[in-house]
Amino acid sequence: MRAHSIAMLMSFCLLLLVAGVVSAEKQKIISEINEYGGKTIEITKEKGDSGFDATLKEILFNDNNGRAVKKEVFYTEKFAQENGHDREIDHYGGNGKTTMKEYFYPEKAADEEGYYRQIDYYDFNGKMIKEEMFYTAGFSSEKGFDRSMVYFDDHEKKVQGEMFCTDKFASEQGYNMAIEYYDENGKRTKKEYFDQEESASDSNRRLIKSEVFYWDRNAYDNGYNREIDHYDSNGQTTKIEIFYTYIFSRKNGFDSSVIYYNDGTPTRIEKYMNRKLVKKSVVSEKHIKQPFSRRAR
Numbered sequence: 361m362r363a364h365s366i367a368m369l370m371s372f373c374l375l376l377l378v379a380g381v382v383s384a385e386k387q388k389i390i391s392e393i394n395e396y397g398g399k400t401i402e403i404t405k406e407k408g409d410s411g412f413d414a415t416l417k418e419i420l421f422n423d424n425n426g427r428a429v430k431k432e433v434f435y436t437e438k439f440a441q442e443n444g445h446d447r448e449i450d451h452y453g454g455n456g457k458t459t460m461k462e463y464f465y466p467e468k469a470a471d472e473e474g475y476y477r478q479i480d481y482y483d484f485n486g487k488m489i490k491e492e493m494f495y496t497a498g499f500s501s502e503k504g505f506d507r508s509m510v511y512f513d514d515h516e517k518k519v520q521g522e523m524f525c526t527d528k529f530a531s532e533q534g535y536n537m538a539i540e541y542y543d544e545n546g547k548r549t550k551k552e553y554f555d556q557e558e559s560a561s562d563s564n565r566r567l568i569k570s571e572v573f574y575w576d577r578n579a580y581d582n583g584y585n586r587e588i589d590h591y592d593s594n595g596q597t598t599k600i601e602i603f604y605t606y607i608f609s610r611k612n613g614f615d616s617s618v619i620y621y622n623d624g625t626p627t628r629i630e631k632y633m634n635r636k637l638v639k640k641s642v643v644s645e646k647h648i649k650q651p652f653s654r655r656a657r
Contacts, residue, residue, distance in 0.1 A: 385409055390419070397424030409525040419635035428452050442467050445478075458482055488516055504529035505538075518542050535572055548595055583608035597621045614638055 391400035403418040414436055421430040433448045440446035447464040463478040470476035477494040492511045500506040505523040513519050521540040530536035537554040551570040572587045587604040600619045609615035610631060614631040621627065631639040 394421055396421055396429045398422035398426060398429070427454075427456065435571050439468070440466055444473070453484065455484065457484060457486060470496050471498065474503075486560070487514065488512055501528075504533070517544065518546060548591075551589075551591075583612075596624045609633070619643075 386404045386406065388402045388404075389399050390402045394400045394634075399422050401420045401422070403420060405415050405417065416434040416436055419432040420428055421432075423429050429452055431450045431452075433450070435443070435446050435448070437446070438529070444465055445463040446466045449462040450458055451460040451462075453459045453585075459482055461480045461482075463480075465473065465476050465478075467476075475493045475495045479492040480488050481490045481492070484491050491511055491512075493508045495503070495506050495508070505525045507524040509522040509524075511517050511520040511522075519542055520554040520583070521542070523538045523540075525533070525536045525538070527536075535553040539552045539554070540548050543549050553570060553572040570589045570591075572589075584602050584604045588601040590598045592598050598621055600621070601616065603616045604614070604618070606614070606615075614633045616632045616635075618630045618632075619626050619628070620630075626643045629639075629641050629643060630637060
């Protein structure tokens with residue numbers, strides 16, 4: 361009976377030992393004192409470990425109390441092909457919950473998607489509150505912005521988006537930041553353009569409108585210093601109001617104009633001087649080719 365009990369105990373210990381070997385991870389301290397005051401530990405996966413097929417290694421950053429502050433994960437090529445990113449950095453708050461996740465994309469995936477880095481931000485309840493994207497040089501050159509931020513409500517539905525323009529685009533267009541607002545269905549309801557902390561926006565959320573103020577240099581080159589774009593519920597341009605500089609208006613005889621659109625195509629132009637209509641004309645095929653607004657859609 362005693363021999364049988366000893367045999368069972370030895371079998372149980374052997375089982376624990378085997379299980380420990382199978383699931384063992386190699387851990388190595390690579391810094392005794394890191395920037396958070398604690399140890400930095402490198403964890404490498406071995407065959408049989410949980411996540412072995414997906415993870416190459418993890419680097420854990422602890423604070424001086426031994427609590428995890430940050431974890432960096434390097435993924436396998438197979439994981440990257442299936443999920444897009446090949447590296448991730450998780451940040452933790454004092455309660456141990458995730459406050460931020462950073463995703464890094466390899467060159468091929470970045471070129472296909474247009475962004476190479478993504479940061480998701482979370483509140484203390486684990487809900488995502490905003491998402492930040494960093495775009496590739498090719499995407500930025502084509503679209504005009506190299507970074508964006510999307511904000512979410514308590515139900516994790518997007519309510520606002522911010523686009524930060526490149527210097528080249530800002531110098532050409534006259535504004536360096538744009539903000540979009542969305543309704544409960546994710547449709548854009550309003551768009552604002554910012555330049556040197558000046559902005560103008562539509563006060564009626566039901567009206568889709570955007571207003572732009574241009575830099576002095578840009579206004580001098582183009583002849584106008586302010587523009588208001590109006591959109592329908594589908595986001596197509598319905599009309600554009602343009603306000604011209606003093607020099608332009610004295611030379612051409614009008615200080616503002618209104619361009620009307622139908623299905624995204626300009627159809628009629630009205631020109632004003634001191635708010636009085638001075639000329640009305642139908643847009644011809646020749647005029648349609650002219651880019652009345654770079655944002656008309």
